Amino acid sequence: MDCDRNVIIGGVMTAKAIAGISSIQMVGNGSGEVIGKIFKGKNHTVGSILHGNICDGEKIIDEVIIGCEGENSYSINCHGNPIIVENILELLKKFDVKIVDAEEIIENLAKEKFGKNIIAVEAETAAAKAATLDGAKIIQYQTKMGLLQTAEWLKKHIDLMHIEDIKVAIGQVLADSKIASYFINGTKVVLAGPPNSGKSTLFNYLCGKEKAIVADVAGTTRDWLSAKIRLKYIQAEIFDTAGLDAALSSQNVIDEQSQRRAAELAASADLVLYVTEHRTQNLEHRIQNKEILVFNKCDLGGNVSVDGFKVSAKTGEGVKELLDGIESALGVADFDLKKAVCFTDRQRKILEQSAESRCQKEVKDFITELLNG
Template sequence: MFSLHEKEDTIVALATPQGVGAIAVIRLSGKDAIKICNRIFKGKDLESQESHTIHFGTIRDGDRIIDEVLVSLFIAPKSFTKENAVEISTHGSSYIVNQVIKLLIRNGARPAKPGEFTQRAFLNGQFDLAQAEAVADLIHADSETSHQAALNQMRGGFSGEIAKLRGELIHFASMIELELDFTEEDVEFASRDDLRILVEKLLRVVEQLISSFDLGNVIKNGVPTVIAGKPNAGKSTLLNALLNEEKAIVSDIAGTTRDFIEDEINIGGVIFRFIDTAGLRETTDVIESIGVSRTQEKMKTASLILYLFDLGDTDMVEINRDINKLENLGVPFLKVANKLDKANDQFVNELKANHPDTIFISAGQKEHLDDLKSQILALVNLDKFKTGNTIVTNIRHYDSLVKTRESLLDVLHGLDAEVTNDFLAMDIRRSLHYLGEITGEITTDDLLANIFSKFCIGK
């Protein structure tokens, strides 16, 4: 959180990634942003220009020309931060960028802190806290689904749900608070039956939002997917085939993969974090046994397991035993039969009869991989997301919703026990507090500092 004095400063930062590029954008925000830029800009008088206009000219340090630039003006309150703002588009040389930023600092600006532009936008009422957090999610979105989720939240989809819940509860809270002023009159402004109906309705909505977090976490962070099976089942070959590159070492020698190799694959707009693990087997090799132990730990924490086995080197007894172990593990898994090009037809037919949901592939020949990808995607339930339902993707929001649920349940317990209004009012106020934490109606300096410190500088 920044001090009141710091909020009055004009801040400057590079808004585009560090490094050499065709152009770089330097951003300023604050009441003196246009004035400071005007001091080093040779062209039109920026202080007499209209908002949302772009001007060509040069940036100069005295008589020395640093660069030819385009300057975009945003006059308060018509800017991202609702302050005067300037964006200077320079050539992408790191030398030019550093020279321009140092010149702006000499003329009255100061370097922005991480997330300070977005924090000013929040503090100036441009959007609420949940929408501000969505800005960071949008920047880091690396798939269609994560982009769509962040965009929906930034546009106020999630905030609208929370505001509606909070608004309905505030009405009853005010009525109960009013009753406290008339305790001697024995007047009822808020019907207990109506309050119960409302709280039960709110609980249903809160439960839906809480349950959506599993999907939201998948959308935002990807699906941890472990490829598990015996040594030489073709796990590394499958990973390479899915990635379309030689990421993992492939060898006929059993136990080549001693640790795990991880990479991301985008399937149908969802990021899957595939993990190629050491083969599952009994071994006396100390290093390999550590890898096997880590594989078992990875399997417990995975969201999906691809159980891969070699059709030419596995019998039905072994497959049934492995499947039984996976079922006891409780993690969703797919049965993937590899090396179909070398398989015995009789065994394939037996496997189809006993396990009709088996997916048959040849990782080495890259055959039927699209079928495998379709089945992988089918295990991620995106139906809620595709129908436009609000999805919770932020752990902070999830935590506040869980606390809201607990407080609302306390209200119901209070109604059952026929507690007095002052106790009911306390539990309702707690529910409102936790809902308000999500959107920023209720904040602390530590909370804001923690959230915005995770943003990149320049945003």
């Protein structure tokens, strides 16, 4: 998106919810004149905070506090009632203010603030959406050190480096970025395994509520369910799926679909918890890579010969260890937050392309693109 200062943009910066106050931001050349036409109160100067009314002609819309943050940047802090907010936005439209979403405004303000440091500009919007505080910290670190520093260093020294060493360095950044993305975006964990093994019971235990139907009947779950849970370091979206059973695939259209969906979800997961009964240890549908084995119903006894987590979704035994195991398997438990990582699709694509490069010159061009946009 280009930052055209001659178009005045405005939008709501606070979440859409019932709230005491809302904040509407307006940026672009001529914003001050718009404020002059709709605000009745003291004259505004840069840096001032004013109390007064937003008016449509003689009609008062709301009593507000206006922050004059720059010559062409204003925040209108009004009451949070959505009708008031809507009325102010409608009024702004009358003065040719283009209403956009908060992300576009943040990006515009960041472009103003950081100019050509595109990584810092991208960081502003990405950090606002980060799923955890550590995720936001990782992003902020990339704007001065981390990715910025690594890219600048590579650009400077690339001609003296062997192409294979460059690829190893870039490969490391990409591998670390995958783990960083769990802090930034959260992770997808899928419960899969044979029917009746206790997947839905475990899902409910992890969510802390009876969300999924549980029954002592194989094939209880057909459509998948998901819920977001907070682990020690990251946020995870967990999915409960239909029990995997080859015989069900050809039984009828619904079972065929639920089998396919379960397999697709498992394939797209960051991590699969393969849940099987402690006593039977049915490993027929294992996903092998990116999975951990969960031997459920350990309260009923039995011995396990394979590595995995012994749990009881009924009593909660072993679940804490399982949760720690999830974060260890994803690599977040001991992840150094001060690593160089990429955090947008643009950055990732450029790094992936540079890792495929055949010569230093090609890599240099990609790194220049990474830094300059």
